[in-house]
Amino acid sequence: MEQISMNRMCHEAFEIAADAHRYVREGLLLWDDVSQIDPPSCPALLVTQDGVFPVQCWVDRPSACDGDVVDKVEAVILSMPNGVLHVVSVKRDNALDPIDLGALRICPDADLAEHFHDLLERVETPMLRRFIGDVFSLRQVFQGFWEATAGTRHHAWAGGLARHSVEVAERVASDMSRSDPDSVMFTEAERDLAIAVSLLHDIGKTISYTADGFCTPRALMLGHEVLGVELMHKPLEALRVEQVDLADALTALLLSRTRFAQGRFHLEAIRQVISKADRDSARRGLARL
Numbered sequence: 429m430e431q432i433s434m435n436r437m438c439h440e441a442f443e444i445a446a447d448a449h450r451y452v453r454e455g456l457l458l459w460d461d462v463s464q465i466d467p468p469s470c471p472a473l474l475v476t477q478d479g480v481f482p483v484q485c486w487v488d489r490p491s492a493c494d495g496d497v498v499d500k501v502e503a504v505i506l507s508m509p510n511g512v513l514h515v516v517s518v519k520r521d522n523a524l525d526p527i528d529l530g531a532l533r534i535c536p537d538a539d540l541a542e543h544f545h546d547l548l549e550r551v552e553t554p555m556l557r558r559f560i561g562d563v564f565s566l567r568q569v570f571q572g573f574w575e576a577t578a579g580t581r582h583h584a585w586a587g588g589l590a591r592h593s594v595e596v597a598e599r600v601a602s603d604m605s606r607s608d609p610d611s612v613m614f615t616e617a618e619r620d621l622a623i624a625v626s627l628l629h630d631i632g633k634t635i636s637y638t639a640d641g642f643c644t645p646r647a648l649m650l651g652h653e654v655l656g657v658e659l660m661h662k663p664l665e666a667l668r669v670e671q672v673d674l675a676d677a678l679t680a681l682l683l684s685r686t687r688f689a690q691g692r693f694h695l696e697a698i699r700q701v702i703s704k705a706d707r708d709s710a711r712r713g714l715a716r717l
């Protein structure tokens with residue numbers, strides 16, 4: 429954990445602020461633009477379990493090498509009589525789970541956030557739960573997941589990607605929990621794996637479209653599946669260090685490369701369940717256009 433204290437200008441600015449209220453909150457700092465040079469203080473948003481608050485930060489921004497992940501902090505906050513909140517020091521800890529810190533507060537649809545949260549509660553495999561947290565620590569995913577469309581063919585509205593992903597995951601969780609003597613009996617670990625893949629199967633769509641809604645050249649060349657795996661490269665590598673076969677199973681499912689897969693998971697059977705749920709959700713999303 430890295431301790432960042434207030435800078436000298438902050439000391440001077442707050443010498444007269446004896447009536448300020450001081451408290452500590454865990455949360456996520458969303459800086460306006462991590463590439464900017466630090467002025468004495470910078471505007472940002474602080475996302476916590478209680479909500480999203482505009483704040484004025486008197487601490488150093490994350491270093492450039494941390495720019496692709498959100499800033500997870502324990503912040504010391506001064507609440508001034510004029511209502512302005514000042515972050516005067518932080519402890520940074522990249523190991524914190526962004527979802528525990530309040531990441532779902534970013535979702536503009538409270539009902540959808542609740543469904544997403546309930547799905548996460550069903551994932552009992554600690555490494556998969558941590559992997560999903562690592563993916564949602566990526567700046568591109570943290571906000572992009574809730575804002576992106578699922579494309580131009582179905583769920584083609586802002587927020588459509590999140591709605592589609594949750595629909596697929598809920599259907600998959602339900603289908604894999606049913607005991608059917610004519611189909612594969614899935615383990616809890618396989619169900620957890622399938623929920624994680626369902627939630628993340630279209631994550632590459634957060635980087636597949638231009639602001640005008642056209643496919644980027646790389647999306648046209650590689651497809652959103654490959655872009656998604658590329659986007660999740662660091663979380664996948666972190667998981668691979670702990671459990672190779674789980675990371676490989678996730679990768680195989682995300683790329684639909686399961687037909688001849690060997691190992692402890694029924695990957696081809698899992699893929700079929702996810703594909704069916706994906707098609708059905710897409711069909712319903714089409715009907716709503």
Ligand SMILES: [Fe+2]
Nearest residue numbers: 592629630706
């Ligand atoms: Fe999909």
